[in-house]
Amino acid sequence: MRIRTFTARTMSEALREVRAELGRDAVILGNRDTANGVEVTAAIDPQDQPETFRITDPDLGENVLPLGNAEDDDLPEEAEHLLRAIAFHGAPIEVNERLCRRAAEVNDPSVMLSLAAGIEDVFRFAPLGRPSDNALVLVGPPGAGKTIVAAKFAVESVLAGRPLKIATTDVERPGGEMRLMELAQILDNRPVRLSPGRRLEWSGPRIIDTEGVNPFDDIDIQKLRETIEINDAEPVLVLPAGGDPYEYEDIAHVFAELGVTRLIATRLDTARRIGGIMAAAATGLSFAAAGASPVIADGLHPLTPNSLARLILNDPDGAADLDEYRKLA
Ligand SMILES: Nc1nc2c(ncn2[C@@H]2O[C@H](COP(=O)(O)OP(=O)(O)O)[C@@H](O)[C@H]2O)c(=O)[nH]1
Ligand SMILES: [Mg+2]
Structure with missing residues (x-):
């Protein structure tokens, strides 16, 4: 498998170059806008010499990493499977390259384990x-x-024997706190309605749900900052899978400035592509948990390098096996 990056003024020029250099079988791994146009990363499995795995690095230029050897026909095929699966999710090229690089170094016969090693390298x-x-x-x-x-x-905290105090600052929007109020009836735990920027007077375990903000609106962000600071709280970012990777990268940077270091990925049951949350996490946020159902009783799932590897390797050409997610953690 050879990977090459092409730069051109327009996408069609870049694709013509890909065709000219690598032929019609080239697989497009990703693209991104640059100051001068567009950059396309493409891969091809050279028929004559499939034993090496070429990968480009913006700093180091082109590197050749060993992946298997000529006697073992299976590995290049697995490498192709890995590359296609990673590319399917549409994370930024730099993220995909880092995943591939480490996976190729580890070169375990199990693609899943090689990818999990790449994931450990890239994500926290x-x-x-x-x-x-x-x-x-x-x-x-x-x-x-x-x-x-x-x-x-909140439900998990009851099961763990350390019930949380819940508060919400989503008090202005009709329906904002409705689900929490439903919960109050089940758990006998009435959420506190808290105006944004106010302190929740409670010294035990506590969680504050907030109103949705526009990450690019300074006033929204300032209000959130006040809520976080006055409560001496750790802000945890919640993002649904399926969003645009570059948008999510920007959003992650905004929230990192508010002190966010952890990310909870939701809607893993309804999204086929997780490049958005991969992009957000690759900015330096740690995966804290995952949600894969709108049903409160289904709870949160832990995310580990192995479960993330399985999510990424989900059949890139077909529909994701949605039930599979529940078995991962
Ligand atoms: N399928 C699915 N739906 C979810 C998940 N998490 C939240 N939802 C749904 O997404 C919508 C928005 O969720 P909500 O918690 O109100 O979002 P908020 O505005 O950030 O508080 C609701 O209809 C939820 O039922 C999930 O993991 N899977
Ligand atoms: Mg809400």
């Missing part, structure tokens, strides 16, 4: 764990799944 993992005395504030765009995550975590 910091599970939510049991509720502690630290306050968590769930932040993110509207509709990200914050309220469902708060409810799921």
